[in-house]
Amino acid sequence: MQEDIIFQILEGHQDTIGEAIYKARRDYQIETLTIIANYRCEKPVFSGWNMRYIRPGGHTTPAHLERIKTELEPHLKTDQPAATALFHTIFTPSPAIVTAPAETLPAATREVTADAVDTGTDTERLHTHLLSIRAWPKASQVKLSSQVMKACALMSKGKISYQELFRHCLWRSEAELTEFLSQLNHIGVLVFAPMEAAASSSEATETEPVQTSSGDRFGALMRKFLTNTRLRVS
Amino acid sequence: MNKIYKKLAIVGEVGAGKTQLINTISEISPFATEARSSVDIGKEFTTVGIDYGRLSLDEDTALGLYGLPGQRRFSLLWETVRQGLWGLLILVKYGDGLNLEDLEHILRFYQPHSNGLPVVVGISHTEDATGDELEVLVDYIEFTLAAHNLVAPILPVDPRDVESSIMLLELFHSLDSAGDIFQQPEFVEVGVADAS
Ligand SMILES: Nc1nc2c(ncn2[C@@H]2O[C@H](COP(=O)(O)OP(=O)(O)OP(=O)(O)O)[C@@H](O)[C@H]2O)c(=O)[nH]1
Ligand SMILES: [Mg+2]
Numbered sequence: 001m002q003e004d005i006i007f008q009i010l011e012g013h014q015d016t017i018g019e020a021i022y023k024a025r026r027d028y029q030i031e032t033l034t035i036i037a038n039y040r041c042e043k044p045v046f047s048g049w050n051m052r053y054i055r056p057g058g059h060t061t062p063a064h065l066e067r068i069k070t071e072l073e074p075h076l077k078t079d080q081p082a083a084t085a086l087f088h089t090i091f092t093p094s095p096a097i098v099t100a101p102a103e104t105l106p107a108a109t110r111e112v113t114a115d116a117v118d119t120g121t122d123t124e125r126l127h128t129h130l131l132s133i134r135a136w137p138k139a140s141q142v143k144l145s146s147q148v149m150k151a152c153a154l155m156s157k158g159k160i161s162y163q164e165l166f167r168h169c170l171w172r173s174e175a176e177l178t179e180f181l182s183q184l185n186h187i188g189v190l191v192f193a194p195m196e197a198a199a200s201s202s203e204a205t206e207t208e209p210v211q212t213s214s215g216d217r218f219g220a221l222m223r224k225f226l227t228n229t230r231l232r233v234s
Numbered sequence: 235m236n237k238i239y240k241k242l243a244i245v246g247e248v249g250a251g252k253t254q255l256i257n258t259i260s261e262i263s264p265f266a267t268e269a270r271s272s273v274d275i276g277k278e279f280t281t282v283g284i285d286y287g288r289l290s291l292d293e294d295t296a297l298g299l300y301g302l303p304g305q306r307r308f309s310l311l312w313e314t315v316r317q318g319l320w321g322l323l324i325l326v327k328y329g330d331g332l333n334l335e336d337l338e339h340i341l342r343f344y345q346p347h348s349n350g351l352p353v354v355v356g357i358s359h360t361e362d363a364t365g366d367e368l369e370v371l372v373d374y375i376e377f378t379l380a381a382h383n384l385v386a387p388i389l390p391v392d393p394r395d396v397e398s399s400i401m402l403l404e405l406f407h408s409l410d411s412a413g414d415i416f417q418q419p420e421f422v423e424v425g426v427a428d429a430s
Contacts, residue, residue, distance in 0.1 A: 014373060014376070014380075015380075015381075017373075018373045018374045018376075018377055019374075021370050021373075022370065025367070034366060035366040035369065035370065038369060038373070079365060080364075080365045080366060082364075083365075083366065134385065135376055135380075135385055136385065136386065136387040136388065138372055138388075138389075139389045139390060140365055140368075140369065144387075144389070144401065144405075146404060146408070149387075149405055149408040150408045150411070150412070152387070152408075153405075153408035153411070153412035154415065156385040156409075156412070157409075157412045157413060157416045158416045168415060216414070217238060217295065218238050218295055218320075219407070219414070221291035221292055221295050222297075222403070222407050222410075223407065225289075225291050226400065226407060228264075229396075233396050233397050233400065
């Protein structure tokens with residue numbers, strides 16, 4: 001696309017990708033390696049796509065470029081100006097690129113796009129499912145407030161309902177919790193599990209007093225220490 | 235009142251910031267005069283390199299901070315800090331290349347998942363790291379942990395900075411509390427969700 005720039009989309013298990021990138025970083029033939037987007041998806045988005053050489057003035061297929069652009073744009077690392085700049089360098093069609101008749105995209109990719117857009121019901125799902133996380137959000141994605149730490153700690157240990165999360169983590173408002181969970185969902189770490197039998201037992205706890213770990217002395221003293229120190233430091 | 239003494243194991247390679255972190259936390263201890271005293275860990279260990287400090291929460295309650303070298307040949311030292319653990323902090327020094335074998339050994343030794351031991355991975359010396367380089371390292375550590383059924387926070391830390399050090403303690407506190415909550419029978423524990 002641009003002289004000396006190779007653009008690659010890797011899909012697969014995170015360990016395979018991690019390993020590939022780890023190696024690429026140590027490859028002396030690669031001068032700089034910029035990751036412009038990194039996110040999880042349930043199904044392969046670009047399955048059926050092969051290696052393709054697109055060059056200025058050649059018989060490019062803007063439909064393909066458009067498709068990649070549309071897919072990646074929401075996931076751009078907006079906190080990194082270099083990544084965004086590179087993205088636009090690659091995907092702003094230069095006059096040199098000759099427009100060729102648009103090829104139709106493989107059917108499979110269109111299906112996935114439709115799925116990906118289908119996020120409208122997620123707020124509902126938060127209430128009808130037990131929640132857990134498959135990884136902690138990165139520090140660059142979500143600010144680790146004490147509510148966020150508590151919620152992630154709980155969701156990393158087990159499956160928990162929205163109500164329990166709200167109770168245990170001292171969110172200031174439901175809106176705040178909902179927004180946080182949507183954010184987790186957006187970055188692909190939130191896992192939904194059907195309520196099943198657990199639903200009835202969690203209802204039963206609704207009437208019981210909230211049991212937090214401050215029941216034990218060490219936890220309570222640590223809590224106090226952290227609160228006092230944070231006040232002192234900031 | 236009974237004395238409560240818990241331990242935080244801080245494992246990391248040479249120069250990762252173990253001593254620095256222990257100093258930073260010991261210095262903000264509300265009972266600072268007591269820091270670095272009372273618990274006898276044996277002279278032979280200090281000479282071969284266990285760092286020790288403590289955070290006293292009141293007269294009878296303290297968190298012992300143990301800095302342990304990360305290389306496998308020191309696993310005899312890890313052994314001495316195995317009981318009464320409140321958490322395991324793995325410090326990775328950015329820029330040295332991650333020694334995955336050491337990380338594997340540490341995880342295999344402490345078995346955090348089966349022991350319900352809270353784990354946090356802190357990456358130090360990240361001032362000059364670019365965001366995406368850091369992200370790749372985080373991803374790499376993330377799937378190493380996943381192989382051990384662990385979903386743990388992996389974050390940049392600066393052991394010289396009080397706020398950053400406090401953040402680590404707060405993470406452990408959250409994980410510890412979450413563990414207590416999940417001991418209630420109605421909760422279901424999960425391993426790492428299968429990515430496939
Ligand atoms: N710039 C920078 N310096 C750091 C950071 N963390 C630690 N240091 C410094 O790095 C040096 C080494 O840190 P130590 O705490 O002595 O490292 P250690 O893990 O105890 O190392 P060993 O005892 O040799 O195993 C000290 O001067 C620290 O202040 C960091 O995140 N950034
Ligand atoms: Mg040291």
